[in-house]
Amino acid sequence: EFRELTIRLSSGVGEGHPVVAGVEAMNVCLADRSGGAMKVQAFLGGALGGDLQATQSLRTGTLEMVVTATSPLVGIAPVLGVFDLPFLIGTESEADRLLDGKFGKMISDRLPQHDLVNLAYWENGFRNVANSKHQVASVDDLKGLKIRVMQNNIYLDTFTTLGTNAVPMAGGEVFSALETHAIDGHENTIPGLDASKMYEVQKYLSLTAHAYSPFLVLYSKPLFDKLNAEEQAAVKDCAQVGAKAQREASRKSAVASLAHIKEEGMEVVTMTPEEIARMREVVAPVYENHKSMIGADVIDAATAELAKMRQ
Amino acid sequence: MTVEIFLVTLVGAMAIGVPVAFSLIVCGLALMLYMGIFDSQIVALKLIEGADNFQLLALPFFLLAGELMNAGGLSKRIIAFAISLVGHLHGGLGYVAICAAVIMAALSGSAAADTAALAGILIPMMRAANYNIPRSAGLIASGGIIAPVIPPSGGFIVFGVAANVSITQLFLGGIFPGLLMAFSLIFAWAFVARRDKVQTFPRQTWVQRARAFRDGIFALFMPAIILGCIKFGWATPTEAAVFAAVYALFVGMFVYRELKPRELYGVFLMAAKTSAAVMFLVAAALISAWLITQANIPAELGSLLEGFEDSPRLMMFVMMLLVIAVGTALDFTPTVLILTPILMPIVRKVGINEVYFGVLFIMNNAIGLITPPVGIVLNVVSSVARVPMSAVMRGVVPFFLAQSAVLFFLVLLPEWVIAPLNFLRDRITFGEMLARMFGF
Amino acid sequence: MLRNLIFRTMEMLMVACLAAMVTMVFTNAALRKLSDYGLTLFGGGITVSEELSRILFVWLTFVGAVVVAGQWGHLGVETLVGKLRGRARIAAMFTSDILVLVCCAVLFIGTWRQAPIHADNIAPVTGMPMIWVYGAGFITSIGIGLIVVGRVFRVLTGRITDQELRQFAGEVDDPNGLPKGHVE
Numbered sequence: 063e064f065r066e067l068t069i070r071l072s073s074g075v076g077e078g079h080p081v082v083a084g085v086e087a088m089n090v091c092l093a094d095r096s097g098g099a100m101k102v103q104a105f106l107g108g109a110l111g112g113d114l115q116a117t118q119s120l121r122t123g124t125l126e127m128v129v130t131a132t133s134p135l136v137g138i139a140p141v142l143g144v145f146d147l148p149f150l151i152g153t154e155s156e157a158d159r160l161l162d163g164k165f166g167k168m169i170s171d172r173l174p175q176h177d178l179v180n181l182a183y184w185e186n187g188f189r190n191v192a193n194s195k196h197q198v199a200s201v202d203d204l205k206g207l208k209i210r211v212m213q214n215n216i217y218l219d220t221f222t223t224l225g226t227n228a229v230p231m232a233g234g235e236v237f238s239a240l241e242t243h244a245i246d247g248h249e250n251t252i253p254g255l256d257a258s259k260m261y262e263v264q265k266y267l268s269l270t271a272h273a274y275s276p277f278l279v280l281y282s283k284p285l286f287d288k289l290n291a292e293e294q295a296a297v298k299d300c301a302q303v304g305a306k307a308q309r310e311a312s313r314k315s316a317v318a319s320l321a322h323i324k325e326e327g328m329e330v331v332t333m334t335p336e337e338i339a340r341m342r343e344v345v346a347p348v349y350e351n352h353k354s355m356i357g358a359d360v361i362d363a364a365t366a367e368l369a370k371m372r373q
Numbered sequence: 374m375t376v377e378i379f380l381v382t383l384v385g386a387m388a389i390g391v392p393v394a395f396s397l398i399v400c401g402l403a404l405m406l407y408m409g410i411f412d413s414q415i416v417a418l419k420l421i422e423g424a425d426n427f428q429l430l431a432l433p434f435f436l437l438a439g440e441l442m443n444a445g446g447l448s449k450r451i452i453a454f455a456i457s458l459v460g461h462l463h464g465g466l467g468y469v470a471i472c473a474a475v476i477m478a479a480l481s482g483s484a485a486a487d488t489a490a491l492a493g494i495l496i497p498m499m500r501a502a503n504y505n506i507p508r509s510a511g512l513i514a515s516g517g518i519i520a521p522v523i524p525p526s527g528g529f530i531v532f533g534v535a536a537n538v539s540i541t542q543l544f545l546g547g548i549f550p551g552l553l554m555a556f557s558l559i560f561a562w563a564f565v566a567r568r569d570k571v572q573t574f575p576r577q578t579w580v581q582r583a584r585a586f587r588d589g590i591f592a593l594f595m596p597a598i599i600l601g602c603i604k605f606g607w608a609t610p611t612e613a614a615v616f617a618a619v620y621a622l623f624v625g626m627f628v629y630r631e632l633k634p635r636e637l638y639g640v641f642l643m644a645a646k647t648s649a650a651v652m653f654l655v656a657a658a659l660i661s662a663w664l665i666t667q668a669n670i671p672a673e674l675g676s677l678l679e680g681f682e683d684s685p686r687l688m689m690f691v692m693m694l695l696v697i698a699v700g701t702a703l704d705f706t707p708t709v710l711i712l713t714p715i716l717m718p719i720v721r722k723v724g725i726n727e728v729y730f731g732v733l734f735i736m737n738n739a740i741g742l743i744t745p746p747v748g749i750v751l752n753v754v755s756s757v758a759r760v761p762m763s764a765v766m767r768g769v770v771p772f773f774l775a776q777s778a779v780l781f782f783l784v785l786l787p788e789w790v791i792a793p794l795n796f797l798r799d800r801i802t803f804g805e806m807l808a809r810m811f812g813f
Numbered sequence: 814m815l816r817n818l819i820f821r822t823m824e825m826l827m828v829a830c831l832a833a834m835v836t837m838v839f840t841n842a843a844l845r846k847l848s849d850y851g852l853t854l855f856g857g858g859i860t861v862s863e864e865l866s867r868i869l870f871v872w873l874t875f876v877g878a879v880v881v882a883g884q885w886g887h888l889g890v891e892t893l894v895g896k897l898r899g900r901a902r903i904a905a906m907f908t909s910d911i912l913v914l915v916c917c918a919v920l921f922i923g924t925w926r927q928a929p930i931h932a933d934n935i936a937p938v939t940g941m942p943m944i945w946v947y948g949a950g951f952i953t954s955i956g957i958g959l960i961v962v963g964r965v966f967r968v969l970t971g972r973i974t975d976q977e978l979r980q981f982a983g984e985v986d987d988p989n990g991l992p993k994g995h996v997e
């Protein structure tokens with residue numbers, strides 16, 4: 063039996079982001095399953111607060127859903143730091159197989175203890191380095207660049223290890239700081255870079271793909287427990303349906319955005335596999351430094367599964 | 374219906390004397406009850422979240438810089454410099470007031486403090502020189518309100534955080550419109566004071582002017598530091614604010630030596646108290662803003678304004694009228710905090726440039742500081758200058774009209790805000806800026 | 814006496830917070846600037862400074878909110894209550910105080926109920942449990958609550974002074990010259 067329910071969903075991404083496609087697909091699915099009783103109402107652009115704060119609202123049971131990257135949440139669930147490790151996931155197909163498989167379930171199973179239910183993995187995308195100074199084609203080119211990173215220890219460590227001057231800075235002032243050259247560069251997904259018009263203030267983009275950032279589709283556990291079995295199943299299944307549409311939209315958008323930012327005059331360089339291998343080597347200590355925080359078993363599980371895929 | 378609940382509880386609570394910060398919480402509680410989502414944790418979470426923001430640190434730092442400069446004797450040097458330049462003109466002390474107001478606006482964000490400093494020094498001089506005192510008090514009040522429009526500005530910081538608009542761009546965007554406000558005052562003053570029989574100061578020689586400049590150079594240097602930091606990317610607004618505070622401390626203590634070490638505690642405490650009071654308001658506003666968003670109040674209001682959606686200019690005009698109306702009865706910061714979450718979704722939907730809106734919104738709120746019944750700058754000038762409130766209200770009218778004219782001129786010609794901003798952002802050349810402003 | 818001691822201590826805490834914020838943000842920015850010119854000290858910046866100064870700012874704000882409340886210095890609109898006289902004014906003050914008390918109670922309960930989720934959320938750089946930040950809700954709710962309970966008690970026992978009533982209606986300038994929450 064389905065009861066009338068409007069599920070409030072918060073996300074920091076703006077209108078036009080691939081997340082919207084995921085929400086739409088999820089809504090079509092929910093309408094179908096529940097006979098129109100359940101629907102998701104999205105509050106985008108951080109209208110209900112930052113992703114970390116919105117996630118805290120989930121844990122207290124004052125908000126139903128959030129679609130968020132993992133990086134802001136490592137303070138709550140240190141295990142999520144595994145996705146911040148540099149150069150872990152190499153390709154989109156690796157990402158899908160890892161997240162939809164045993165490893166993805168392993169991570170999701172660790173979240174209910176923090177009062178969160180992960181319904182599905184959506185996609186934020188591969189993160190790349192952009193800057194306004196010079197083209198970065200090798201790890202040496204990164205030396206001394208002032209790069210804004212998220213307030214996250216693994217990112218800070220990674221970019222310090224790579225020889226940059228890593229500056230933690232809140233999101234709101236990044237564009238202006240880049241424009242006035244208070245900082246030289248930042249790291250971002252391609253659709254994210256396009257949507258925030260960073261191409262206006264960044265000339266060079268290096269496709270470092272130094273991290274694959276998944277989106278968690280989280281539901282408040284206190285509120286999830288109040289749903290009946292049928293409703294729970296519908297929400298879970300429809301989030302998975304949303305995942306398919308969202309990832310597809312995300313990948314299309316990455317291609318379109320890349321074309322668009324080139325049109326806008328950004329110079330894009332692909333890193334050679336040798337250079338990526340070199341960078342991987344340089345940042346190897348980062349894995350060691352954060353092993354105890356993330357959990358050795360988790361890192362090993364991920365690397366083992368990925369090694370199997372790569373054979 | 375949610376709009377009515379929102380208005381009735383907020384206005385009702387404020388009317389019976391509940392402090393504005395708590396009125397915002399009361400309003401949030403009522404909205405939660407009405408929407409059936411009452412939960413004490415929303416209040417606790419949103420309140421602290423509202424203050425946990427690095428960008429807002431600029432606020433206590435700029436406040437501290439302002440307090441340090443007041444204690445460090447910078448105002449009187451600025452006024453002496455202005456007298457050396459324009460004191461000899463007919464009605465010269467009026468031009469001195471405008472000139473000093475602009476310089477002080479570029480040093481501090483506080484209209485009340487600037488007005489108090491200006492009135493404290495200039496009104497006795499104007500009295501002695503036979504000026505029309507209510508009119509002079511009105512001029513000083515309207516000169517004081519330039520402070521929030523020219524950076525640094527607490528208003529821009531609070532708005533930038535609440536609306537998620539770049540504070541750097543708001544600061545750069547405020548410079549030219551702030552100067553326009555000053556120009557409008559020059560014209561208004563020249564017109565209303567043209568027949569006044571007043572004494573003028575003797576014209577000063579360039580040597581004397583150079584000496585006045587040298588005496589005030591450390592004060593005059595500060596706007597350059599603040600703007601340079603922001604314009605050339607030497608620092609973010611928060612860092613620029615801390616540089617300003619440390620600079621003011623240094624100048625007050627070691628250059629002018631008017632700031633004694635034992636005064637420091639009091640100065641820090643004053644800045645800390647003011648920023649705590651403001652930040653508590655900012656934090657409380659996040660609770661109601663969260664519920665305003667969930668209750669879809671902007672959409673409800675937006676549907677009322679549907680007819681105007683096709684014309685951003687007309688929408689802008691209507692919103693500015695609303696802000697003027699609210700600003701008569703409510704103080705600056707509460708108006709900014711209450712209206713921002715309601716108006717920003719409309720601004721974005723209609724496609725008005727966010728920085729342009731922010732600049733006009735803050736200018737409008739600044740003008741609200743001199744509109745009765747609630748106009749703190751009127752109170753300040755009335756008590757410092759010892760002029761009855763009713764006289765100040767009469768005296769301020771021509772200048773209020775001049776500044777309102779600037780506001781609505783900018784509603785008609787957005788490029789007069791946007792083109793100078795883009796010039797300062799190195800987006801366009803000076804020639805292109807002129808071409809856009811004058812339409813050729 | 815005790816009341817005075819508590820307020821003095823809180824004021825000192827505020828000043829210490831502000832001084833520490835200035836020192837940290839200034840040092841961090843200066844180090845970053847110096848590293849631009851090739852002089853890299855302490856790795857060109859102190860990474861904890863951003864997070865720590867933000868935490869201090871929260872404390873400054875919420876301890877400060879109590880101090881300001883102690884001087885009845887929170888910004889209010891006194892247009893209407895200024896026109897009320899006698900019992901009407903007392904009634905408005907009483908109702909207003911009760912509403913503030915309700916807010917304090919809700920804030921206290923909310924902070925209490927969500928303490929666990931903040932206790933196990935670790936600030937990313939300092940590693941400090943966020944209850945050290947969100948726990949500020951306890952100080953504010955208890956502090957302001959006690960101040961207002963005092964005034965309610967004086968109203969109920971008929972010991973409210975004329976001075977207090979005039980202060981409520983905005984008729985007296987604050988003896989401490991507090992600018993009542995104006996940044997503009």
Ligand code: NA
Nearest residue numbers: 478481520525
């Ligand atoms: Na200013």
Ligand code: NA
Nearest residue numbers: 700701741747
């Ligand atoms: Na007003």
